[in-house]
Amino acid sequence: MTAVELTFEQAMLVLDRVLQTKHLSNIQELVLRLCWKGYTYAEIAESSGYDDDYIRDVGFRLWQTLSKALGENIAKSNVKTVLRRYYANLVPAESAGSSITAFPNAKPQRRQDWGEAIDVSIFYGRKAEQALLEKWIIQEKCRLVMLLGMGGIGKTALSVKVAEQLQSKFDFLIWRSLRNRPPISALLADLILFLSQETEENLPETTDGQISCLIKYLRSQRCLILLDNIESIFREGETAGHYSPGYEGYGQLLRRVGDELHQSCLIFTTRETPSGFTAREGETLPVRSLQLTGLPQLESQQILSSKGLANSAAETKQLIQSYTGNPLALKIAATTIQSLFDGDISQFLQQGPVVFGDIWVILEQQFHRLSANEKQVMYSLALKQTWVTLTELQQDVVPQISEGELLEALLSLQRRSLLEQQSGRYSQQPVVMEYVTDNLMGQVCCVLS
Structure with a gap:
């Protein structure tokens, strides 16, 4: 009796049952899907745009994962056979003429x-x-x-x-x-x-x-x-x-x-x-x-409380304002305050800099993407330390750029969420301003050294 061919969709139903909450990653499922169709690792790499060695490593780990979950050695050569057997065991046949009749190919609800x-x-x-x-x-x-x-x-x-x-x-x-x-x-x-x-x-x-x-x-x-x-x-x-x-x-x-x-x-x-x-x-x-902007005061306080910080309302408010309610920055700062300052926000704030560690990395990644004109505008805003008009900003940008170039830079910075605007004036969030100032000082020091 010839067994009915197992579809990939039916195979995934088996794996969903066996793996339960530990689902395959998207790249693992892609490799399994194309292996199912007979692709070699080299062909998978070429069709998906990934490196050949990377696809082989994904395949190796995939077979390890399936072997552990199914309790027997799994490889490209036998994966169809093993999953067909598991499918037949998991789902009783509805007729004697087929070992696989349940879970039909009908579209699932979701x-x-x-x-x-x-x-x-x-x-x-x-x-x-x-x-x-x-x-x-x-x-x-x-x-x-x-x-x-x-x-x-x-x-x-x-x-x-x-x-x-x-x-x-x-x-x-x-x-x-x-x-x-x-x-x-x-x-x-x-x-x-x-x-x-x-x-x-x-x-x-x-x-x-x-x-x-x-x-x-x-x-x-x-x-x-x-x-x-x-x-x-x-x-x-x-x-x-x-x-x-x-x-x-x-x-x-x-x-x-x-x-x-x-x-x-x-x-x-x-x-x-x-x-x-x-x-x-x-x-x-x-x-x-x-x-998306920063979280309001109440939700920001909830983040700090979840990290075990219970300081005065004034200190908490100052910390939240320093990071303009950025959830990730608050979590990083709260962890640092607990680890290095015994949970005392005031001691942390007295140190001065609020840009450090992973917070610096986040801003560095975004600043690295800027054009030369955008960086010059950011430096000028950081040096002013206050709200400035378009005219004032154009006078301060060094080297001088045209009004058209300045408008293009400002628009681009807005599209990157790095610019604050209020009644025709421009500025930066406190944490961004500190990062840009430190970055500029570092460049000056390098030039002078």
């Missing part, structure tokens, strides 16, 4: 892939933001939503929290990080295979064709796609939001998802507004953006 999404079981504030996003996505059917903010402000956490709240409204949900800069072809293949339940085998060769294929699924079913850290694919040393060479296809993806009619939604987080996005967004349009 399917989710959370990738490397973070745990948000402990989450502070953002109630208004959550309600607004739900209104945009569910009631007003927005197709493309940007969560914008500086590093550590909580964009990733908010994206996951909102996805958790809205998951029952979607047939498919998939969350992916772009931190490792996957080629657009690899991402599109990943999304299409997931949304098609691995039935779309002959993917178009062109990026435009692949996006058309993806939109076909966005139209036929309700899908929620979340892309994190999209700034990773932007160029450094230029004004904000320009795609790195070879990554222009991401801009094409965002444009078409925002412009074309479908019933799904793509949410992305970023520290920089992508080029071309601003022209498409609007309060009554299906493309929207949400600028």
